[in-house]
Amino acid sequence: MAKVEMTVNGKSVSGEVEGRTLLVEFIRGKLELTGTHVGCDTSQCGACLVHVNGQAVKSCTMFAAEAEGAEVTTIEGITGKDGSLTAVQQAFQDYHGLQCGFCTPGMVMSATALLKDNPKPSEAEIREYLKGNICRCTGYHNIVKAIMAASGQDVGAIAAE
Template identity: 75%
Template sequence: MAQVSMTVNGKAVSGEVEGRTLLVEFLRTGLGLTGTHVGCDTSQCGACVVHIDGESVKACTVFAAAADGAEITTIEGMANADGTLSVLQQAFQDHHGLQCGFCTPGMVMSAADLLKTNPSPTEHEIRDWLEGNICRCTGYHNIVKAIQAAAATMSGQAQAAE
């Protein structure tokens, strides 16, 4: 067993894990953060995407011990401080970018990383970025629309703040 400590959604956490414990398992079972989903166990679906030190990573590909000392953000950490949905989460709701919701946490986390990297992506860039995230319900059209809408809103907020 190994002791791990990390910051998850702005809070210091620690726990004891076996060397083979995946980060997704530690988040879900150890911390009760079940928004990060396990879809395939083979790192192909993207339902488990979280941010590790600001970068989107599939949590089923990282051992919890390897994340020791890291800053982790899960879908639960994406909401605004008052508990309301973030611009990106609200855009997914407003533009019907989800149906069953299983892939949604991973999609939102991947999209947030994209918008941090590229605040005004084209449709092609969005589709390319989401290549590692599988959705079996929406056909991606509304997901792309939601990300474009969030990008427009976020750039409008940035311009208003200047």
């Protein structure tokens, strides 16, 4: 067992983990932050996406020990201190960018990372960026609309699928 220390959602945390413990297991099991979902365990679906030192990372592909000393942000950590929704979260709600909700935390974290790097992405850029996230319900159309809206762009120009 090894001790790991990191900052998760602005709070210092630590725990004992086996070397093979995945970051997603540490987040969900040890920290009980269950908004980060496990969808495939193979880095295909993006449901487990978190931000590590400001970069989008599929937490099922990273060992907890690799996050030693890192700043980790989960879906629970992106809301305002008063519980207010971010522009991305609000847009997902307003534009029905979810259905069952299983992929939503990963989609929101992915969209947040995209908009940090590219504040005004085109529809094509959004669709390309989301290739690492799988939604089994919505067909992505409303997710793309939500991200466009969160970026302050007109969603009326998005072609129907």
